[in-house]
Structures are given as structure tokens and as C-alpha cells.
Amino acid sequence: xxxxxxxxxxxxxxxxxxxxxxxxxxxxxxxxxxxxxxxxxxxxxxxxxxxxxxxxxxxxxxxxxxxxxxxxxxxxxxxxxxxxxxxxxxxxxxxxxxxxxxxxxxxxxxxxxxxxxxxxxxxxxxxxxxxxxxxxxxxxxxxxxxxxxxxxxxxxxxxxxxxxxxxxxxxxxxxxxxxxxxxxxxxxxxxxxxxxxxxxxxxxxxxxxxxxxxxxxxxxxxxxxxxxxxxxxxxxxxxxxxxxxxxxxxxxxxxxxxxxxxxxxxxxxxxxxxxxxxxxxxxxxxxxxxxxxxxxxxxxxxxxxxxxxxxxxxxxxxxxxxxxxxxxxxxxxxxxxxx
Amino acid sequence: xxxxxxxxxxxxxxxxxxxxxxxxxxxxxxxxxxxxxxxxxxxxxxxxxxxxxxxxxxxxxxxxxxxxxxxxxxxxxx
Numbered sequence: 001x002x003x004x005x006x007x008x009x010x011x012x013x014x015x016x017x018x019x020x021x022x023x024x025x026x027x028x029x030x031x032x033x034x035x036x037x038x039x040x041x042x043x044x045x046x047x048x049x050x051x052x053x054x055x056x057x058x059x060x061x062x063x064x065x066x067x068x069x070x071x072x073x074x075x076x077x078x079x080x081x082x083x084x085x086x087x088x089x090x091x092x093x094x095x096x097x098x099x100x101x102x103x104x105x106x107x108x109x110x111x112x113x114x115x116x117x118x119x120x121x122x123x124x125x126x127x128x129x130x131x132x133x134x135x136x137x138x139x140x141x142x143x144x145x146x147x148x149x150x151x152x153x154x155x156x157x158x159x160x161x162x163x164x165x166x167x168x169x170x171x172x173x174x175x176x177x178x179x180x181x182x183x184x185x186x187x188x189x190x191x192x193x194x195x196x197x198x199x200x201x202x203x204x205x206x207x208x209x210x211x212x213x214x215x216x217x218x219x220x221x222x223x224x225x226x227x228x229x230x231x232x233x234x235x236x237x238x239x240x241x242x243x244x245x246x247x248x249x250x251x252x253x254x255x256x257x258x259x260x261x262x263x264x265x266x267x268x269x270x271x272x273x274x275x276x277x278x279x280x281x282x283x284x285x286x287x288x289x290x291x292x293x294x295x296x297x298x299x300x301x302x303x304x305x306x307x308x309x310x311x312x313x314x315x316x317x318x319x320x321x322x323x324x325x326x327x328x329x330x331x332x333x334x335x336x337x338x339x
Numbered sequence: 340x341x342x343x344x345x346x347x348x349x350x351x352x353x354x355x356x357x358x359x360x361x362x363x364x365x366x367x368x369x370x371x372x373x374x375x376x377x378x379x380x381x382x383x384x385x386x387x388x389x390x391x392x393x394x395x396x397x398x399x400x401x402x403x404x405x406x407x408x409x410x411x412x413x414x415x416x417x
Contacts, residue, residue: 030373031375033356033372033373034356034373034375034377034378035356036355036356037354037355037356037375037377037378037381038377039355040355040377040381041377157375157376216376217369217400218374218375218376218379219375220375220376230396231376231379231380232376232379232380232383232396232399233395233396233397235380235383235384235396236383236393236394236395236396239383239384239387239393240393271377271380271381271384275384275387275388278388279387279388
């Protein structure tokens with residue numbers, strides 16, 4: 001029987017500082033009239049990274065937690081994948097720095113990749129390839145986001161949505177029924193500007209102009225040095241593309257929706273997920289969400305939700321679970337796992 | 340086919356913060372106090388769920404009144 005890649009264990013780490021809805025309404029008192037509509041977003045509090053904390057710091061803490069909680073020897077890791085959008089240096093690769101900080105062996109491969117909300121699913125795809133085609137045994141996938149640092153202080157829309165977090169997932173080779181199955185991926189680079197930090201990279205260096213406030217048609221404020229998300233367009237994209245993605249993936253597996261025990265979507269916000277759920281005719285019981293106390297944690301949202309689903313026994317060994325990520329890029333990806 | 344008045348009433352029910360009778364066919368919905376992108380998402384989801392028409396952000400931008408929205412939905416359905 002050929003060895004298959006499967007998700008062996010997950011741990012996550014949240015920074016200490018918490019930004020609650022009470023804090024939010026205190027800072028943006030004009031939004032109180034919209035409180036009832038905002039409750040549809042499904043977030044009550046988010047964790048915010050400390051000033052001196054980096055995405056790699058959160059990732060290291062999540063990995064240390066993973067090793068401790070699951071009695072994993074770092075020397076057994078033979079490949080490290082670091083998925084983030086905020087890296088320590090222009091060069092070298094942050095995963096190389098993390099290899100040393102985690103005391104991983106020097107015969108361990110290390111690779112960064114830059115993706116947001118679809119990143120976990122892409123990471124599972126790379127890990128599956130490394131295990132089933134390249135001969136790796138234990139791939140450590142670290143997803144981390146400190147996006148709140150790139151949110152304009154006056155951006156009330158995004159500051160309501162996003163929280164910081166990191167997650168460590170161990171993907172190993174095995175011969176039980178647990179398995180990461182096939183994938184569907186997608187990209188729409190033409191819509192790259194829908195979710196973008198325009199200035200600060202190679203194309204547009206930071207200038208004074210980068211900090212000039214931009215006010216959108218709804219009165220929301222950002223600037224080119226910070227994240228600019230065209231929320232209405234992203235919503236339309238999500239409710240169109242994600243059902244297509246799910247249907248494509250199910251077709252690939254010759255499965256029907258009824259054969260999936262649980263759906264876990266990227267926790268963009270509850271309103272998006274509920275709209276997608278209704279479009280797919282899924283009952284509420286078939287979808288597990290976890291965002292109330294963490295917000296949208298970008299690439300860590302799916303593994304955090306999976307972890308919590310396992311913790312509260314909504315997901316158990318042997319279950320068939322569909323995972324779907326979508327967001328910045330625009331980029332999307334989905335897979336089916338047997339837990 | 341749903342009338343403009345029924346469309347307006349049904350849409351109004353989707354919002355948690357808009358009192359009954361506030362919306363009329365001629366309401367320029369952007370001028371409603373507190374109108375936000377969340378309201379725009381609710382409009383898009385309402386139209387998609389009830390009429391199977393998915394409006395893009397750009398299409399929504401081209402409308403001002405509830406009547407504009409109503410006409411756009413049925414124009415796209417044709």
C-alpha cells in the first residue's frame with residue numbers, strides 16, 4: 001500500500017493583546033448605528049500582534065506549542081513550509097531562520113511562500129507532493145499573519161474583520177485511512193488590486209504620497225501604504241467562485257455534497273460563509289465556523305477552525321472534510337481530507 | 340413577477356437598522372444615514388438569493404435608487 005500524506009496534528013498561537021467589539025465601537029462611535037448589521041460578520045474580538053512581534057515569532061510559538069502538546073521531536077521534521085505575507089528580511093528566506101530557531105535538523109528543507117487566505121490549502125498541496133512524490137516523512141506547515149499591522153488606523157471595515165494568529169500543522173506519511181486527497185486551485189490575477197497593499201514592495205516604493213488618505217464611496221479610509229480591500233467586489237467574487245470551486249472538487253472526487261461530513265471554509269466572515277452555505281444548499285450542521293474570538297486570521301483560519309472542530313468533537317477520526325480557502329491574489333483552493 | 344413595491348419592502352426587511360417604511364422606490368439608498376459597505380453586501384446577497392442574479396461591485400455602483408436596482412436585476416435576468 002503506497003504511503004499517503006495526512007494531517008497528524010495542529011496547534012495554534014494567538015498574540016496576547018485583544019481588540020474587542022467594545023473597543024471597536026469606542027474608537028469608531030459612528031458605527032454603533034450599524035451594530036446590528038455588523039453582528040452578521042460574526043466577530044466579537046480579535047488578537048493583535050505586539051509592536052515587537054513578527055509573523056515568524058508567532059509561527060515559532062505555534063510550532064513550539066505543537067511539539068510540546070504532541071510530544072514531537074523537532075529532529076523528525078524533514079521539511080518546513082512557511083506561509084505568510086510578512087517576512088523578516090528582504091533576504092534570506094524566513095523559513096531558513098525559523099529552521100534554526102526551532103532547532104530543526106540541517107537536513108531539513110525550508111521554503112517560504114507568499115499567500116493569504118488560500119495559503120493553508122496550497123501548503124497542504126505542497127506537503128502532499130513532498131511526501132508522496134519526493135519522499136519526505138514529516139512536513140511542518142506554518143501559517144502566520146500579522147496583517148493588522150498593515151491596516152490603516154482609520155480603516156473601520158478591515159479593523160473589524162482581521163485578527164493576527166499563527167498555526168502549526170504537521171503533515172506526515174501514513175498508511176491508515178487518514179489522507180489528504182485531491183485538490184482544485186484557481187487564480188485571477190486580473191483582479192489583484194481587489195485586495196492589495198500597493199506601496200512598499202519593489203513596484204511602488206514608499207513615498208510621502210503612500211500615506212495620503214483614500215476615502216472610498218462608503219466613507220472608509222485607507223492609504224496606499226496600507227491594505228486596501230474592495231470589500232463589495234471581494235464578496236461578489238467569493239459567492240460566485242467558491243461554489244464553483246466546491247462543485248469542481250466534488251466532481252474530481254466523484255462525490256456528492258451529502259458524502260462530505262463537514263465543510264470548513266476560510267473564515268472570511270460569517271456573512272460570506274452563510275451566503276456560500278445557502279448557495280450550496282448546505283445545512284448549518286454541515287459547516288463549522290470559528291471566528292467569534294479570533295476574527296479573520298488569513299492563512300491560519302482554516303487550520304484553527306479544523307483544530308477547534310476536532311476539540312469540540314464536530315470532526316472526528318475518519319470523517320471526510322472539505323477545506324476551502326479564497327482571498328488575496330485573487331487566489332483560491334480546496335481539498336478533501338479524511339481526518 | 341415581483342412588483343417594485345414588493346421588492347422594496349422585501350429588501351427593507353433584510354436590514355436590521357432601517358425602520359419599516361423608510362425605503363421607497365425613489366430612495367437614493369446611498370443617502371440613508373449610516374449606509375455602509377455592509378449594507379451593500381446585504382443588497383448583493385438578497386438579490387443573488389432571491390433572483391439568482393449576482394451583481395458585481397461595479398454594477399452596484401451604477402445604481403442610485405431602489406428602482407435602479409430593481410430594473411438592473413430584471414434587465415440581467417432577461
